[in-house]
Amino acid sequence: MTTTPPAYWQPEVECMEREELAQLQLERLEATLSRVRRHVPFYRKSFDEAGFDADEVRSADDLRRLPFTEKRDLMEAYPYGLFAVPLRDVVRLHATGGTGGAAIVMGYTRNDIRTWSNLMARMLVAGGVTRDDVVQITFDYGLFTGAFGVHQGAERLGASVIPIGSGNTKRQVKIMQDYRTTALVSTPSYALHLAETMSEMGLAANAFSLRRALLGGEPWSEALRKRVEDQLHVTATCNYALSEVMGPGIAGECLERDGLHVAEDQFLVEIVDPLTLEPVRPGSRGELVLTTLAKEAFPLVRYRTRELTSLVPEPCPCGRTSVRLRPVEVRTDDLLVVKGVNVYPSQVEAVLRSVQGTEPNFEIVVERPRDLDEATVLVEVSESVFFDEMRRQAEFRERLKKRLASELGVTFEVKLVEKKTLERIEGKGPGNVRDRRTR
């Protein structure tokens, strides 16, 4: 006889009445503000400068009177400047990429680790993983939060964890086959790479035991999900992770696959207009801002994630009462305003990818020679295109121009350049932006 696996990991919070949740959020927000003011000089200073009295908070809406916390604030606090507990209370340290001043160090107390494990277990259960699953974690183990975050949650759930880590794809496939992996945890692109490797090795994906893929760590699209599901014969769910805030476990899709449930008992969500920083209309797209509600070692107040998403207002049929986020497709990091139109480099990237059919390397240059903005995209193209007939080169350029104009709503000039002529910034991916306008 088989028993139905539980639909929720912590139903008492995942399915909590909204009113009860609001009370819990208020209590935890007030406690968090009291703690950070007492223990973190950065917040004390930023509250004082904003003329904000944490004792005057009466509702989660009052949070809006507080200044935002920016990524550079976290960098400036390197390594431990924003910790709210002494280092001896910290049992784990993780960090984001970069070294020295560009890195951010996150600390976790024993309670933080326990909470994190439970959060990740929630996301795994929501994605259909049970204690009977064999979970292959292909994230990089180390300072990065992804692998350890998922690992703890999967162990907490009682699943069998394969901590294989990243790389060595053929070995990954072999182990996936031999160990009869049923749940894959990876980035969407690595999931596709695995599928490709399988077929190169002459193995059919449907001969594997794989049935779930929990994906995260990269910009998302429904097309990407479909490709992973088709090629690996799995149900794929999207997960949201942000190391500074916790790691994976902040939000994840349930099997309805229509938005990511936010662990609202732990994180307060705001969506703001990235330019005015005012709250957007409910359901509209804006930048995700997160406040931690129970973190002990590394609490964050109004942290600007630089990621663009919107909230799904309707309740989910799965029974969870939390709000859902639309998967993050673009980041605001390099938000450009060209002729008054918001443009994200990732949008340009998507257009180039669809026209070129490969991963593009490109650069965006914005200038203002007279009073008008002029925007140009420099695209690296293969030699075959580059040395093609002038006419065909021009056609290709025109096609790109048209697509960019129709997708972005603003005209870009397109220049084709030879491979490896554009500078690549380490760890940043393609899409360098040079804004040469004088401000």
Added chain:
Amino acid sequence: MLRIRNLDVAYGPVAVLRRVSLHVNPGEVVAIVGANGAGKTTLLNTVTGLVRARAGEIALRGRDVSRLPTEETVALGCSLVPEGRQVFASMSVRDNLLMGAHVQLRRGRRDEVRADLERVLGLFPVLRARERQLAGTLSGGEQQMLAMGRALMARPALLMLDEPSMGLAPLVMKDILATVSRIAAEGCTVLLVEQNARSALKIADRGYVLETGRIVLEGTSEELLANRDVQRAYLGRDVDPESEART
């Protein structure tokens, strides 16, 4: 059961509680821990209406009680066992218990009161043995039990206990807290204020840490017991990680 939002209480110009928010779900045992002077007693006295809040909401079973006189809050099902017992020393144990039933008696429910008296004496066998004795002659632990029994006579849905273990020998204290657990198991919701954080958290489902009038932590008892700040400040030990790993 109880929901408090942004409670501000001041004695004259001195703020005692600052925007305190907390809740107690039906059937829960919730502990409020904190040092002397943190505002724990003031909090309970404000819920019962003995002290008036300057601002904030107190909802008991969905009803706003922040402006109600104490006797009406009691009639709504909230009883307080005050700090230091405060039994009527010159009255018998039995009469002390009946004093707790005045709301019921006023409603003319003599039969129910008789049944309640039986139930309370059953819960505290030591009180049955001393039913006719003057309350002032009881030991500290017995007086604490009497104070609790008296509160239960009002048939509270929410029982609030202010430092029930104060001044008691460790064994007696253990006994008292075990009784609190038993009362909770019978379906009575409990809000417990204690300086003895470890004992309180051991019998509680959740807890809040109150520091100089502000709540600085909320969590399950397990979480609070594992919190190093709580351990340092209220559990009377500076944690030795090695001894902790062994436990």
